[in-house]
Amino acid sequence: MIPVPVLTFHALAETSHVTAFPPDGFERMVGRWATEGRRPIGIDALLRRLKGEEPVENGDWMATFDDGYASFTAAHEACRRAGGRAVLFLSTSVLGRDPIFPRDGRCPKQPALDVETVATLARDGCDVLSHGDAHVDWRNLSDHEIDADLRRSSEIIADLTGIAPRAFAYPFGLSDGRVRARIAAFHEAAFGTRLGFVRTSDDRHDLPRIDAHYVRRLSSCGTLDDPEVRRRLRWRGWMRGIRETLFPTRVD
Numbered sequence: 001m002i003p004v005p006v007l008t009f010h011a012l013a014e015t016s017h018v019t020a021f022p023p024d025g026f027e028r029m030v031g032r033w034a035t036e037g038r039r040p041i042g043i044d045a046l047l048r049r050l051k052g053e054e055p056v057e058n059g060d061w062m063a064t065f066d067d068g069y070a071s072f073t074a075a076h077e078a079c080r081r082a083g084g085r086a087v088l089f090l091s092t093s094v095l096g097r098d099p100i101f102p103r104d105g106r107c108p109k110q111p112a113l114d115v116e117t118v119a120t121l122a123r124d125g126c127d128v129l130s131h132g133d134a135h136v137d138w139r140n141l142s143d144h145e146i147d148a149d150l151r152r153s154s155e156i157i158a159d160l161t162g163i164a165p166r167a168f169a170y171p172f173g174l175s176d177g178r179v180r181a182r183i184a185a186f187h188e189a190a191f192g193t194r195l196g197f198v199r200t201s202d203d204r205h206d207l208p209r210i211d212a213h214y215v216r217r218l219s220s221c222g223t224l225d226d227p228e229v230r231r232r233l234r235w236r237g238w239m240r241g242i243r244e245t246l247f248p249t250r251v252d
């Protein structure tokens with residue numbers, strides 16, 4: 001299987017925060033890649049490729065957006081214009097909030113999506129998947145609390161979209177074996193923040209992603225299969241592994 005890059009975005013916003021990506025840059029990047037035959041695929045296509053039911057096409061990539069920032073609507077439009085789809089990992093507890101994270105003064109000051117917009121986006125072809133209900137470090141929750149949260153978030157998303165979420169993204173990218181086992185009982189796949197391309201050999205409930213913060217320069221030129229970009233990502237992943245061992249951090 002050709003490795004598939006799955007990019008992690010949060011908000012499209014003109015700030016330098018790690019969770020912000022420039023809106024114009026996103027649109028340019030998606031449009032440019034589409035002219036080169038690189039279209040963002042959805043979760044169904046990725047799972048079919050992971051199961052070997054469908055070959056990976058050169059140029060496959062995935063645009064995932066965590067949390068539920070209102071700017072996801074613009075990302076969805078850009079991906080749709082490019083002939084692909086955007087993937088939302090929705091933290092259901094933020095629905096309708098303004099700002100999305102009132103107690104975090106650093107993240108982009110945007111409202112969250114509301115229930116009507118999420119329902120419209122799903123009808124319009126975007127994938128609405130689960131980022132849980134409570135946006136917390138799930139390693140601190142009991143098995144009972146995890147199961148209750150998963151049931152709640154899945155029910156809310158199924159009510160809004162008509163489809164139970166097939167995949168999950170760990171809040172802050174944090175998980176352990178116990179959390180992954182609980183997730184596996186509810187979802188076919190789950191993503192963390194381990195830096196890398198998705199391969200069939202990966203643990204289906206600990207799939208890697210590439211934080212868009214690391215590939216900001218791709219908004220103006222280059223692609224993810226450029227050997228120089230891959231070399232830099234490998235180096236970043238290696239450095240991040242060392243840093244997180246020494247100084248554990250959390251990414252939304």
Ligand SMILES: [Zn+2]
Binds near residue numbers: 131171251252
């Ligand atoms: Zn998050």
